[in-house]
Amino acid sequence: MNTNPLVLKLEQRDRLSDDEKRVLESAISRVRVVEADEDIVHEGEHPSESNLLLDGFAARYKIFSNGRRQITAIHVAGDFVDLHSFLLRTMDHGVLALTPCRIALVPHAALEKITDEHPHLTRLLWLNTLIDGAIHREWLTAMGRLSATAHMAHFICELFLRLKTVGRTDGDTFQLPLTQAELGDTLGLSTVHVNRVLQELRKEGLIRWQGDALTILDWERLKNVGEFTPTYLNLQHEHR
Amino acid sequence: MNTNPLVLKLEQRDRLSDDEKRVLESAISRVRVVEADEDIVHEGEHPSESNLLLDGFAARYKIFSNGRRQITAIHVAGDFVDLHSFLLRTMDHGVLALTPCRIALVPHAALEKITDEHPHLTRLLWLNTLIDGAIHREWLTAMGRLSATAHMAHFICELFLRLKTVGRTDGDTFQLPLTQAELGDTLGLSTVHVNRVLQELRKEGLIRWQGDALTILDWERLKNVGEFTPTYLNLQHEHR
DNA sequence: CGTTTTTTTGAGATCGATCAATACCAGTGG
DNA sequence: CCACTGGTATTGATCGATCTCAAAAAAACG
Numbered sequence: 001m002n003t004n005p006l007v008l009k010l011e012q013r014d015r016l017s018d019d020e021k022r023v024l025e026s027a028i029s030r031v032r033v034v035e036a037d038e039d040i041v042h043e044g045e046h047p048s049e050s051n052l053l054l055d056g057f058a059a060r061y062k063i064f065s066n067g068r069r070q071i072t073a074i075h076v077a078g079d080f081v082d083l084h085s086f087l088l089r090t091m092d093h094g095v096l097a098l099t100p101c102r103i104a105l106v107p108h109a110a111l112e113k114i115t116d117e118h119p120h121l122t123r124l125l126w127l128n129t130l131i132d133g134a135i136h137r138e139w140l141t142a143m144g145r146l147s148a149t150a151h152m153a154h155f156i157c158e159l160f161l162r163l164k165t166v167g168r169t170d171g172d173t174f175q176l177p178l179t180q181a182e183l184g185d186t187l188g189l190s191t192v193h194v195n196r197v198l199q200e201l202r203k204e205g206l207i208r209w210q211g212d213a214l215t216i217l218d219w220e221r222l223k224n225v226g227e228f229t230p231t232y233l234n235l236q237h238e239h240r
Numbered sequence: 241m242n243t244n245p246l247v248l249k250l251e252q253r254d255r256l257s258d259d260e261k262r263v264l265e266s267a268i269s270r271v272r273v274v275e276a277d278e279d280i281v282h283e284g285e286h287p288s289e290s291n292l293l294l295d296g297f298a299a300r301y302k303i304f305s306n307g308r309r310q311i312t313a314i315h316v317a318g319d320f321v322d323l324h325s326f327l328l329r330t331m332d333h334g335v336l337a338l339t340p341c342r343i344a345l346v347p348h349a350a351l352e353k354i355t356d357e358h359p360h361l362t363r364l365l366w367l368n369t370l371i372d373g374a375i376h377r378e379w380l381t382a383m384g385r386l387s388a389t390a391h392m393a394h395f396i397c398e399l400f401l402r403l404k405t406v407g408r409t410d411g412d413t414f415q416l417p418l419t420q421a422e423l424g425d426t427l428g429l430s431t432v433h434v435n436r437v438l439q440e441l442r443k444e445g446l447i448r449w450q451g452d453a454l455t456i457l458d459w460e461r462l463k464n465v466g467e468f469t470p471t472y473l474n475l476q477h478e479h480r
Numbered sequence: 481c482g483t484t485t486t487t488t489t490g491a492g493a494t495c496g497a498t499c500a501a502t503a504c505c506a507g508t509g510g
Numbered sequence: 511c512c513a514c515t516g517g518t519a520t521t522g523a524t525c526g527a528t529c530t531c532a533a534a535a536a537a538a539c540g
Contacts, residue, residue, distance in 0.1 A: 062381045064467060070381035084374070087367045087480050092374055092472040115363055119356045126366045127327045133369065134324070134332055136376035141302045141310035143383045144428025148528070179486065188384025190529050195488060211537095227304060232332040240327050388496070419518065430497050435520060437496095 004104075005078030005166045006052055010124050012165050014240045020121045027110040028052070034097040040081060043094040047085045049107045053077055056101030057177050061185065062093045071186035072139075073132065074098075074159065074178075078166040083129055086111045099177045123240050134232040143188055146227065151187050152197045153226030156207060160216060161230055176214040201225075244344075245318030245406045246292055250364050252405050254480045260361045267350040268292070274337040280321060283334040287325045289347045293317055296341030297417050301425065302333045311426035312379075313372065314338075314399065314418075318406040323369055326351045339417045363480050374472040383428055386467065391427050392437045393466030396447065400456060401470055416454040441465075 004025065010016055016024075029049065034040050040051050040058055058081050060073040072093065075081045081095045086108050115122045135158070142151045156176075163174045178186070184194045201207050206222045208215040216222055244265065250256055256264075269289065274280050280291050280298055298321050300313040312333065315321045321335045326348045355362045375398070382391045396416075403414045418426070424434045441447050446462045448455040456462055 060377070062377070064385060068385045070384040072377040072380045084370045087363055088370050088374065088474055089476070089478050089480070090471060090474075093377065112363075116359045119359075119362075122359075122362060123327055123352075123355055126369070129366070129370060129373065130324045130328050133373040133376060134328065136373060136380060137300070137302070137312040137333065140312045140376060140379055140383065143380065144310040144425075145304060145308045180488095181486080185384075191486090192488085192530080193528055196528090199488085231330060234328055234330075236329075238329050240329070420520095421518080431518090432498080432520085433496055439520085 005054060006080065006128075008166050009078035010128070013127060013234060013237060014124060015237075016121075016124070020118065020124075023114060023118055023121060027106045027114065028104040029107050029110070031102060031104050034101045034103060036097055036099050036101075038097050040095040040097055040101065040103065041085070041091050043091055045085075045091045046089055047082065047091065047108075049105045050083050050086055050111065051081050051095070052083075052104040052106055053079050053081055054102040054104055056103075057098040057175075058101055059096045059098055059182070059186070060093050061096055069185045070188065071182065073135065074186060076159075076163055076166065077168055080106075080125075080128055083111075083125065084132075098182065120240075127234075127240055131234050134234065138232045142226075148187070148189055148193055149197050149200055150226050151189075152183075152194070153201065153206065153222050154228050155183075155187060155226070156201075156214065156216065157219075157223055157226050157228040158230075158233070161233060161235070165233075165235065171215075172217070172219065173213050173215040175212045176209065177212050245294060246320065246368075248406050249318035250368070253367060253474060253477060254364060255477075256361075256364070260358065260364075263354060263358055263361060267346045267354065268344040269347050269350070271342060271344050274341045274343060276337055276339050278337050280335040280337055280341065280343065281325070281331050283331055285325075285331045286329055287322065287331065287348075289345045290323050290326055290351065291321045291335070292344040292346055293319045293321055294342040294344055296343075297338040297415075298341055299336045299338055299422070299426070300333050301336055309425045310428065311422065313375065314426060316399075316403055316406065317408055320346075320365075320368055323351075323365065324372075338422065360480075367474075367480055371474050374474065378472045382466075388427070388429055388433055389437050389440055390466050391429075392423075392434070392441065393446065393462050394468050395423075395427060395466070396441075396454065396456065397459075397463055397466050397468040398470075398473070401473060401475070405473075405475065411455075412457070412459070413453050413455040415452045416449065417452050 007016060007021055007024065041047055053075050055077050058075040059071045061069055061071045063069050082091065085091055142154045146154060160169065160174055163169050168174060180194045181191045184191045206218050206225065208217060247256060247261055247264065281287055293315050295317050298315040299311045301309055301311045303309050325331055382394045386394060400409065400414055403409050408414060420434045421431045424431045438449065446458050448457060
């Protein structure tokens with residue numbers, strides 16, 4: 001059995017005791033698979049368990065009555081896609097599987113038990129949701145103040161680093177299993193403009209994107225274009 | 241001594257025991273006042289206490305090298321403007337006082353003690369940061385998929401409800417102490433366009449805004465224009 | 481293969497940005 | 511009380527990034 005990617009992710013930020021790892025592992029009631037393009041959680045639900053993504057890509061999204069959609073987060077292995085439903089209770093958005101997803105289910109009762117008995121582990125789970133929040137804020141500033149091209153570059157830089165911390169990169173290459181329409185929904189752009197922006201990044205020699213595989217050809221320049229600084233990802237190891 | 245607005249805010253969402261209220265109150269090490277236009281916390285800092293806003297308005301913001309600014313949150317009485325610094329450690333953004341602010345300081349040591357000894361209260365503090373996250377997601381969708389006018393309407397609706405839950409509204413009127421430039425920085429618009437959007441809302445008879453006082457003249461229509469649904473504010477009372 | 485989905489291209493329309501000037505308003509010092 | 515100052519709000523004119531509509535090309539799929 002290989003390492004739980006959540007453990008990988010948390011260990012990047014603080015020390016986890018063996019006991020805590022065991023608790024985390026035993027909080028999982030079962031593992032399920034969700035097919036691509038299916039909802040992992042529906043908007044409006046009151047789930048009694050949270051979904052920890054072991055493998056695959058997922059997206060949180062909101063839909064408007066007229067069909068417009070905004071993706072508010074992209075999730076990868078190690079991400080708790082709806083840990084917040086433990087305390088928020090009602091899902092105010094849906095979560096969609098972008099690829100086939102292997103998912104560990106953690107009952108809210110188990111989470112409550114953790115908060116009762118394991119303060120340090122609780123803080124790390126809380127930290128997890130705080131990092132989600134930090135990413136949201138970064139997306140807000142990118143959305144509000146960056147050009148479409150810069151925003152795209154920023155997004156690629158972020159996803160690359162996040163995948164790297166859970167060992168899901170291969171050199172400068174990683175899997176980006178989104179259609180251009182989905183990319184548009186996450187950046188707040190039209191599909192057509194996504195296409196043009198990508199062409200620009202390619203022409204500039206910053207990225208290559210073939211099939212699912214995105215390769216960063218010039219990290220420094222891509223970072224500059226996207227005005228990317230990774231502080232907000234909290235990659236430092238500290239006592240929390 | 242009047243009620244701590246954080247207690248007001250939390251009691252809207254779950255029951256607080258007298259003991260928990262006492263613990264919360266005694267976690268405050270001191271109260272300070274920050275003048276308008278001063279930073280409450282600076283970007284890059286490693287604070288050892290968090291700031292609970294008792295009175296006034298504050299904004300979280302990021303600044304780019306070229307001077308562009310994006311405000312990622314507006315905070316009002318009862319909001320813990322940087323509770324996340326307890327676990328995130330490094331401030332990845334600044335927090336600015338928009339008006340004179342009365343602020344309670346809560347040492348991180350006291351927060352750590354709460355997480356060690358008061359699981360339910362811990363969950364409520366966590367909840368607090370989760371609601372911040374939900375608001376961020378809502379702002380993302382408004383930013384990505386709403387017109388400038390709709391976005392403005394949405395923002396006004398949200399702020400009104402948030403102020404109402406902490407008793408800071410007077411009928412349909414509340415204090416909106418932002419300049420149009422600051423509003424632009426929160427909505428991701430230019431100052432000029434903010435002005436034009438406001439004129440439109442006024443001409444449509446949706447709002448009045450004189451000095452600091454904003455009055456909602458037609459709540460239903462404003463809600464429609466802003467496609468506003470308050471689910472994400474988690475105003476229901478539930479056991480958490 | 482034929483069918484569907486996704487990507488790409490073109491052309492025109494639009495929302496919101498930018499630049500620049502003017503009007504307004506509150507506070508300050510004389 | 512008034513002139514001056516600096517900030518804020520408003521208006522006008524133009525520009526440009528991004529959207530929309532529509533169709534073709536390419537890729538993925540069964």
